[in-house]
Amino acid sequence: MEKAIHTLPRFSNEDAARQYLETLRWPNGAVCPHCSRADRQSKLHGKSHRAGLYSCGHCRGQYTVTVGTELQRSKVGLHKWVYGTHLMCASTRGVSAKQLERVLGVAYKTAWCMARSIREARSSDSARKPPAEPAVGRKTKLGFLNAGVPAPLSDFNRALR
Numbered sequence: 001m002e003k004a005i006h007t008l009p010r011f012s013n014e015d016a017a018r019q020y021l022e023t024l025r026w027p028n029g030a031v032c033p034h035c036s037r038a039d040r041q042s043k044l045h046g047k048s049h050r051a052g053l054y055s056c057g058h059c060r061g062q063y064t065v066t067v068g069t070e071l072q073r074s075k076v077g078l079h080k081w082v083y084g085t086h087l088m089c090a091s092t093r094g095v096s097a098k099q100l101e102r103v104l105g106v107a108y109k110t111a112w113c114m115a116r117s118i119r120e121a122r123s124s125d126s127a128r129k130p131p132a133e134p135a136v137g138r139k140t141k142l143g144f145l146n147a148g149v150p151a152p153l154s155d156f157n158r159a160l161r
């Protein structure tokens with residue numbers, strides 16, 4: 001039963017993480033961040049496109065699920081953000097940047113910045129409940145990440161020791 005939850009694909013695989021984020025941010029299908037329309041959105045396929053790229057049939061804008069969030073320009077893999085968020089939200093005792101550094105295999109400074117962003121997102125209004133609108137505002141830029149995080153898991157406290 002101690003099925004290692006950290007072996008979930010979204011915690012180790014960039015594409016799986018992106019798909020996971022898409023279901024969190026767009027539970028009813030992609031919404032254009034430029035013109036806010038939800039219809040005529042199509043996913044672009046092929047090698048010439050970045051993974052997870054969408055195109056809007058109204059404004060012709062292109063976007064991915066991370067647009068408008070801190071994740072957009074982050075050099076850290078999406079799966080590390082997903083995992084880091086999960087760890088921080090699932091732990092009842094809190095997770096330090098030092099622990100994130102070790103578990104995620106990122107530089108301490110990176111871990112520190114991630115921890116700060118995730119903490120900020122958690123303290124925002126949208127934390128822990130699915131936002132009605134995609135969270136792209138300054139304060140809720142990562143809020144949508146928290147929507148998919150279950151209640152604290154004691155397993156994580158053990159895993160982080």
Ligand SMILES: [Zn+2]
Pocket residue numbers: 032033034035036037056057058059060061
């Ligand atoms: Zn659009």
